[in-house]
Amino acid sequence: MKKIGILGGTFNPPHLGHLIIANEVCHALNLDEVWFLPNQEPPHKKKAGGASDEDRLAMLESAIKGNKLFKVEAIELGREGPSYTIDTMKILVDRNPDAEFYFIIGADMVEYLSKWRQIDELLNLVTFVGVQRPGYGLITTYPVQIVDIPAIDISSSMIRERLHQGRTVNYLLSEGVIRQIREKHLYGT
Numbered sequence: 645m646k647k648i649g650i651l652g653g654t655f656n657p658p659h660l661g662h663l664i665i666a667n668e669v670c671h672a673l674n675l676d677e678v679w680f681l682p683n684q685e686p687p688h689k690k691k692a693g694g695a696s697d698e699d700r701l702a703m704l705e706s707a708i709k710g711n712k713l714f715k716v717e718a719i720e721l722g723r724e725g726p727s728y729t730i731d732t733m734k735i736l737v738d739r740n741p742d743a744e745f746y747f748i749i750g751a752d753m754v755e756y757l758s759k760w761r762q763i764d765e766l767l768n769l770v771t772f773v774g775v776q777r778p779g780y781g782l783i784t785t786y787p788v789q790i791v792d793i794p795a796i797d798i799s800s801s802m803i804r805e806r807l808h809q810g811r812t813v814n815y816l817l818s819e820g821v822i823r824q825i826r827e828k829h830l831y832g833t
């Protein structure tokens with residue numbers, strides 16, 4: 645069985661927090677690959693503007709470049725409406741019968757799991773892996789495998805806010821992503 649990690653997200657924009665948690669979980673659980681799954685519309689929050697779906701995809705591809713274990717799975721971008729994970733995982737499990745899926749989530753999402761669509765059915769398709777995130781307690785009654793990581797207080801919304809204010813984002817995201825943001829004048833730059 646191949647062990648595949650999935651990091652679903654809005655990646656608006658992708659930041660070093662995303663890369664760090666994917667890498668930490670990949671090594672801790674000895675995963676064969678981690679697939680980054682950009683959503684079309686986040687089910688639980690308003691989609692912030694500032695970048696098109698194509699821009700988010702291009703930034704994500706650039707962010708993971710160079711890591712042979714990291715891939716982008718863009719299946720949700722082709723689907724209208726909220727990207728419910730159950731719909732996506734049914735397809736991915738079907739397409740990859742020789743894979744075992746580990747769905748990676750930050751502590752904010754761990755606390756929100758009870759509100760996920762068809763969570764009990766989803767638990768039959770994936771193992772959830774939770775990681776710390778400053779400000780959240782990793783508290784849940786659901787079976788979530790916890791991987792210890794150095795806590796990282798970076799979020800896409802904080803980065804968007806800094807960019808809008810003309811403040812520095814150096815070292816919070818990869819250089820290639822910063823270049824793309826500036827070249828395409830994303831997030832008010």
Ligand SMILES: Nc1ncnc2c1ncn2[C@@H]1O[C@H](COP(=O)(O)OP(=O)(O)OP(=O)(O)O)[C@@H](O)[C@H]1O
Nearest residue numbers: 652653654655661749750753777796798799800801
């Ligand atoms: N700094 C972080 N530490 C731990 N988990 C994180 C961190 N940043 C993002 N994640 C996790 O990565 C996944 C995708 O996150 P997402 O792309 O929505 O980024 P975000 O920074 O939470 O965005 P926003 O600030 O716009 O809400 C989620 O499971 C989220 O919990």
Ligand SMILES: O=C(O)c1ccc[n+]([C@@H]2O[C@H](COP(=O)([O-])O)[C@@H](O)[C@H]2O)c1
Nearest residue numbers: 652653654683686687688728729760761
């Ligand atoms: O399926 C759900 O009900 C559901 C509810 C909240 C979040 N998710 C997924 O969790 C991942 C992280 O979400 P987000 O909004 O923080 O990018 C992403 O893949 C979302 O599609 C899924």
